[in-house]
Amino acid sequence: MITRRHFIYLLPAAAVAWDFVLAGTPEAAPNYTQTDHWWGMLIDISKCIGCGNCVRACSTENDVPEGYFRTWVERYHVDDWHMESPKVDSPKGGKEGFPPSSYTGGKNFFVPKMCNHCADSPCTQVCPVGATFETRDGVVLVDDTYCLGCRYCIQACPYGCRFLHPKKHTAEKCSLCYHRITKGLTTACCENCPTGARQLVDLKNPKDPAIEFLKTHSVQVLKPHLATGAKVLYNGLDGSVR
Amino acid sequence: MVGFVLFLVLRAHFVPRTFGQYGHYRGAAVGELSSKPVKFAGHQLCEGCHDDVLKVKSAGPHAHVNCEACHGPQAKHADDPGEFKPQLPDTAVLCARCHEANIAKPKGFPQVVSAEHSSGVACKTCHIPHNPKQMPGEKHS
Amino acid sequence: MPVDGFMYPNEVELQWSVLIVVYPFLTGLVAGAFILASLERIFHVEAVKPTYRLALLTALSFLLVAPMPLQLHLGRPERSFEMYLTPHRTSAMAMFGFVYLWYLMAVLVLEIWLDYRREIVLLSQSTTGLRRMIYKVMTLGSSNISDEALRVDDRVGYAITMIGIPSAFLLHGYVGFIFGSIKANPWWSTPLMPVVFLFSAMVSGIALVLLLYMASMRMRKRPIDMRCVDKIAQYLLYTFIIDFTLELLDLIHRIYEADESFRSLNFLMHSKLYVSQILIQILLGTLVPIFVIGFMQFVKVPEAVRRFLYAVSGCLTLVGIFAMRWNVVIGGQLFSKSFLGYTTYKVDLISREGELIAAGLMILPFIILAILVKLLPPWGEEVRAAGLAASAQAGD
Numbered sequence: 001m002i003t004r005r006h007f008i009y010l011l012p013a014a015a016v017a018w019d020f021v022l023a024g025t026p027e028a029a030p031n032y033t034q035t036d037h038w039w040g041m042l043i044d045i046s047k048c049i050g051c052g053n054c055v056r057a058c059s060t061e062n063d064v065p066e067g068y069f070r071t072w073v074e075r076y077h078v079d080d081w082h083m084e085s086p087k088v089d090s091p092k093g094g095k096e097g098f099p100p101s102s103y104t105g106g107k108n109f110f111v112p113k114m115c116n117h118c119a120d121s122p123c124t125q126v127c128p129v130g131a132t133f134e135t136r137d138g139v140v141l142v143d144d145t146y147c148l149g150c151r152y153c154i155q156a157c158p159y160g161c162r163f164l165h166p167k168k169h170t171a172e173k174c175s176l177c178y179h180r181i182t183k184g185l186t187t188a189c190c191e192n193c194p195t196g197a198r199q200l201v202d203l204k205n206p207k208d209p210a211i212e213f214l215k216t217h218s219v220q221v222l223k224p225h226l227a228t229g230a231k232v233l234y235n236g237l238d239g240s241v242r
Numbered sequence: 243m244v245g246f247v248l249f250l251v252l253r254a255h256f257v258p259r260t261f262g263q264y265g266h267y268r269g270a271a272v273g274e275l276s277s278k279p280v281k282f283a284g285h286q287l288c289e290g291c292h293d294d295v296l297k298v299k300s301a302g303p304h305a306h307v308n309c310e311a312c313h314g315p316q317a318k319h320a321d322d323p324g325e326f327k328p329q330l331p332d333t334a335v336l337c338a339r340c341h342e343a344n345i346a347k348p349k350g351f352p353q354v355v356s357a358e359h360s361s362g363v364a365c366k367t368c369h370i371p372h373n374p375k376q377m378p379g380e381k382h383s
Numbered sequence: 384m385p386v387d388g389f390m391y392p393n394e395v396e397l398q399w400s401v402l403i404v405v406y407p408f409l410t411g412l413v414a415g416a417f418i419l420a421s422l423e424r425i426f427h428v429e430a431v432k433p434t435y436r437l438a439l440l441t442a443l444s445f446l447l448v449a450p451m452p453l454q455l456h457l458g459r460p461e462r463s464f465e466m467y468l469t470p471h472r473t474s475a476m477a478m479f480g481f482v483y484l485w486y487l488m489a490v491l492v493l494e495i496w497l498d499y500r501r502e503i504v505l506l507s508q509s510t511t512g513l514r515r516m517i518y519k520v521m522t523l524g525s526s527n528i529s530d531e532a533l534r535v536d537d538r539v540g541y542a543i544t545m546i547g548i549p550s551a552f553l554l555h556g557y558v559g560f561i562f563g564s565i566k567a568n569p570w571w572s573t574p575l576m577p578v579v580f581l582f583s584a585m586v587s588g589i590a591l592v593l594l595l596y597m598a599s600m601r602m603r604k605r606p607i608d609m610r611c612v613d614k615i616a617q618y619l620l621y622t623f624i625i626d627f628t629l630e631l632l633d634l635i636h637r638i639y640e641a642d643e644s645f646r647s648l649n650f651l652m653h654s655k656l657y658v659s660q661i662l663i664q665i666l667l668g669t670l671v672p673i674f675v676i677g678f679m680q681f682v683k684v685p686e687a688v689r690r691f692l693y694a695v696s697g698c699l700t701l702v703g704i705f706a707m708r709w710n711v712v713i714g715g716q717l718f719s720k721s722f723l724g725y726t727t728y729k730v731d732l733i734s735r736e737g738e739l740i741a742a743g744l745m746i747l748p749f750i751i752l753a754i755l756v757k758l759l760p761p762w763g764e765e766v767r768a769a770g771l772a773a774s775a776q777a778g779d
Contacts, residue, residue, distance in 0.1 A: 032276075034272075049351055050346055053311055057311075061281045061282055061315070068392075068393060075346050076346070090389070090392055093392045098344060101344060103345060104345070108345045110346055110347075122566060126474050126476065126565070127471055127474055128474040128476040128480070129465040129470070129471060129477065130268070130471050131267070133267035133271075134265070136265075141271065141275050146258070148458065148459050148460075148462045151399060152474070152476050154393075155398060155399065155716075156565050156567050157567060158566070159720070160392075160393050160394045161391075163396075164398065169458030170458055170459060171458075175275060178276050179275060179276050179278035180282075182276040183276075183280070185280065185284045191284060191310060192308065194304075194306075194307040194311045194340055195351070226567070242721035242722060249467075253468050257469055261469055262469075
């Protein structure tokens with residue numbers, strides 16, 4: 001909690017940073033060293049309420065075209081122990097929340113999905129020109145002034161998180177709100193998640209609150225058998241989740 | 243031979259200057275991508291001015307619900323509060339997004355079937371949005 | 384929404400269209416036609432000699448058209464040169480750009496030039512006007528067609544063909560690797576993919592040359608050399624058996640291991656891909672030609688009937704191999720990577736990636752071939768006549 005005293009110190013710094021934030025000049029953010037950070041995200045399934053705030057916020061923050069998704073939420077229904085055939089739906093990616101479920105029993109939960117910013121990313125491996133790449137702070141980005149739109153990366157992503165922008169005709173995906181996290185802000189989805197189910201984590205920062213959580217809970221990644229080095233860590237991920 | 247030399251010359255001309263700076267990509271792209279404009283201000287900035295709301299919110303169950311989760315992107319407002327005034331969200335629509343009962347929501351999460359709970363009356367009538375547990379208003383049957 | 388079950392929201396729309404089906408089909412024909420030509424040159428299979436030059440020209444026509452579907456399909460075609468400027472060494476697609484360039488310039492064009500050099504020089508002296516200019520350019524300044532020079536040509540041509548065979552394998556094997564190396568897609572990801580692609584390419588190339596040879600002879604009202612087509616059909620049969628064995632191996636392996644993708648893929652094969660895979664590719668496109676040609680190896684059939692059956696088998700083969708490309712490329716995008724659903728492929732008729740363009744791209748190589756055949760006649764008799772006329776002229 002910020003008291004009035006803290007505020008007096010913070011305000012000038014915030015003002016300076018704010019000017020920069022709104023200026024949008026094409027220089028690297030000041031006071032940010034890439035090699036000091038290694039970004040990931042923590043998603044707590046037990047807290048997700050499927051409100052869709054994250055999808056809407058991401059869409060607004062990143063001008064995501066209608067019908068395409070940088071992040072989305074899936075709703076799972078698992079009949080008891082039938083892990084290999086869950087019933088899944090994601091109406092408009094969960095952007096407008098979810099209608100009432102037609103199921104009355106079994107296990108039901110929400111799973112937010114996004115780019116996993118893989119450390120051994122198969123999408124950057126196949127890009128023929130180097131238009132998509134992994135930064136030194138662990139974020140997989142797309143250079144849309146260089147991308148040819150060959151869509152090889154979209155085919156290579158096991159998680160379905162990429163799409164071709166219908167107007168720019170280049171590949172696009174979650175950028176982990178790189179323009180925010182390099183300025184000390186959190187991602188748009190985490191900022192707007194009302195329950196704290198989504199939390200940005202700097203895996204190189206021992207003081208990051210999520211690090212303690214990671215040390216004391218069992219977390220999973222999606223499709224671990226593909227060894228992509230995924231950095232979106234799920235708490236409470238059921239075995240039926242694909 | 244000539245073709246190869248020509249190719250090298252053309253290549254030097256067309257390959258972007260910063261390519262290869264950090265890896266097999268255009269180095270300047272990192273700077274470009276990190277300097278895009280921000281639309282959500284972030285709760286710390288809101289709290290800088292609106293600490294009265296912060297006090298009310300911190301005492302209740304919405305303590306960790308960030309301002310823009312309900313009020314929408316307010317970076318423009320934070321930059322020029324006089325010029326850009328946020329619109330108050332309509333509680334008849336807003337609250338149901340989180341609190342409408344759904345079997346997939348975690349069991350402990352407060353959820354109601356709005357038709358039975360309030361029969362279409364706006365949530366604001368009985369609940370203060372910033373702290374829904376504080377001083378509930380008159381209940382309508 | 385044309386979705387059955389569940390697909391990740393971004394997966395519903397297919398990324399690689401029918402153009403990406405046309406592309407491996409065209410490069411496959413190139414590799415297959417070239418390898419047939421090499422049979423004569425390297426392995427001295429005299430019987431197929433009448434088709435040697437025709438096969439080379441066919442390979443060239445199709446190779447020239449092959450990059451067009453790729454260009455048309457790119458989101459930003461104007462940036463395609465970036466693949467040559469900053470190729471990403473870990474990307475099969477980037478490396479393929481160089482394999483293609485190598486094969487076009489260092490193998491195919493060079494081999495054709497060397498084989499035709501004598502005729503080009505003679506024709507540059509005996510023709511007039513625009514044609515004379517074209518031939519003059521093609522001589523690349525050299526007009527030495529002495530016996531010594533021609534012997535050198537022959538030795539160099541032999542060496543190029545030797546390099547050419549593995550190059551042709553690389554050309555189409557790479558396309559198979561582009562698909563086979565995608566671990567995200569279990570329909571594509573298998574080490575057999577480059578090999579299956581290569582053998583099906585050889586099958587399609589051999590079938591195409593067979594059909595083109597018979598059609599050209601018909602058009603020119605010349606007799607078809609039965610020894611030649613019988614031999615070609617034999618090679619078609621052998622290659623087909625290997626190809627089918629490999630595809631069957633993949634299928635059996637999948638069914639036996641039944642991993643997490645199996646149920647979804649199995650359902651796909653029996654529903655959306657039933658017609659294109661089971662009926663067209665396997666039954667009509669593979670089993671019928673194998674059986675028909677195989678039958679003719681053991682039972683003597685009159686010439687006219689043989690010709691007819693070869694033509695039918697050739698056509699069925701080409702349709703079947705196209706279906707195979709379709710089933711791999713389109714089929715691989717019809718199911719969800721969650722293995723919980725399927726989508727549909729909506730083909731547009733008139734659009735940059737539509738059916739009309741695809742059809743056009745498949746006809747264009749034949750038009751180019753017609754021009755090449757006019758410019759560089761692959762038929763022995765006409766060339767000899769032109770040569771005689773030219774030497775007579777030079778003699779005066």
